[in-house]
Amino acid sequence: MSIKVLLVTPYSFKKYGGVQNQVNLIEEYLSKHEEFEVKVFAYGKTESLDSNKVFNIPFNSSISSVLLFPNRKLLSDYIDWADVVHVHEPFVPLFFWKLPKSKKYIFTHHASLGAIITNTLSIIYKFFRYTSISTYVSKSAESNALALNSEPQLIPNMIKINQHISFNKNQGYLFIGRQEIRKNYSFFVKLSNHKQFTNKLFYAVTNKDKSDKNITIYKNPTEEFKNEIFGKTNIYLALNTKSESFGITLLEAVNNGNLVISSDLSSFINVLPNSCIVYKNNDFESLRNVLGKLDSKDLNALWNKQYEDIRKYDLEENMKKFILLYSSL
Structure with a gap:
């Protein structure tokens, strides 16, 4: 029965x-x-x-x-x-x-x-x-x-854990979120225009038509196509400033080969408690410094730690x- x-x-x-x-x-x-x-x-x-x-x-x-x-x-x-x-x-x-x-x-x-x-x-x-x-x-x-x-x-x-994924070799930054103040898309735009990141590629998945010269934008893609977009990047930026309970996109990003860098919201830290890489919430200089220091680190090893963290989901x-x-x- x-x-x-x-x-x-x-x-x-x-x-x-x-x-x-x-x-x-x-x-x-x-x-x-x-x-x-x-x-x-x-x-x-x-x-x-x-x-x-x-x-x-x-x-x-x-x-x-x-x-x-x-x-x-x-x-x-x-x-x-x-x-x-x-x-x-x-x-x-x-x-x-x-x-x-x-x-x-x-x-x-x-x-x-x-x-x-x-x-x-x-x-x-x-x-x-x-x-x-x-x-x-x-x-x-x-x-x-x-x-x-x-x-x-x-x-x-x-999340359905991807057992065959590895850290992406394609170098780029990814933003995913609606056009809401709390999602902090403006920081992503600011990064894309900063001289420190002129050698980086920027991609954004969002819900409205936007036109920012240094960002490739995808409006409301299907879940299948969103996973393809993850393959274009190796760093996912969760820039949210407030009102997040969990952050399912953090799991999706790691599960698709991206290293997650996030604001220091407690909800984000709780998602990746042993491997989170955070900057001070809504502080652009803190974000810039964290990203700058990544160039001297083993990104693959950092991603492996995050991948181990998401297994509990x-x-x-x-x-x-x-x-x-x-x-x-």
């Missing part, structure tokens, strides 16, 4: 991000195991939701495309089908969707939220009582999970934890 798992998120798949990435990975994994049946209820994944309205909501220094009011009958049909409902980012489904309390739930928390928001959520969540287990993807998201459940479990964001190993939860509810 198979276990029917419904994956749910309020985020639109037409504006791809870290949450959507994890939902896709879990769906793909479960679909290959005959003891499970899996469906996804999300805008951009569930065709019958295409006529529903998505709202662009400012949240955590970003704009999130969120489904607030899904078709009630369709939602009910999907939930009735499931044995376990796995909700990624539960606030909107709990507050706006009025999920039935007769089902078994796993609530996975992704976002890093401030104290005021989490304290407010802990009060609101007292009105919601479900048969459920809470998980969180990073230490930065733990307070978010604690607002709903006093004993949440850490199951980190996951292996999809196969961490999905065993979710399978145990699906089976125990």
Whole structure:
């Protein structure tokens, strides 16, 4: 007898991000195991939701495309089908969707939220009582999970480890991120125009058309093509200034042969605790100095350390934890 798992998120798949990435990975994994049946209820994944309205909501220094009011009958049909409902980012489904309390739930928390928001959520969540287990993807998201459940479990964001990758020989710098102030694209532009880096190639993956003379820009590439872009570079720059819970692109970069250099956000340090290479957040001179010192170091050895660090995010190993939860509810 198979276990029917419904994956749910309020985020639109037409504006791809870290949450959507994890939902896709879990769906793909479960679909290959005959003891499970899996469906996804999300805008951009569930065709019958295409006529529903998505709202662009400012949240955590970003704009999130969120489904607030899904078709009630369709939602009910999907939930009735499931044995376990796995909700990624539960606030909107709990507050706006009025999920039935007769089902078994796993609530996975992704976002890093401030104290005021989490304290407010802990009060609101007292009105919601479900048969459920809470998980969180990073230490930065733990307070978010604690607002709903006093004993949440850490199951980190996951990635399929590339067993055949090595450090890239193509020399170039890569930026990946939306055109948002917190992503700090302006630092990337400043680097590309600095005389210290005239011999470097610069590539950017972003969500808007841009024109910067020293940067090759790719707008909204597919995941497959994004992996090809990683092959053009050997250093990925995570320049974010705030509001990051995890940083899935750090894992993707290392997993595609790039050495990661990041701002010293605690969330980034926690991702690569034994191998992170950081500069002082939002300090251009610090970034320039860190990059300058790399020329005298063994980049391959540094990348190997980061590659060892990302092994704890292996999809196969961490999905065993979710399978145990699906089976125990």
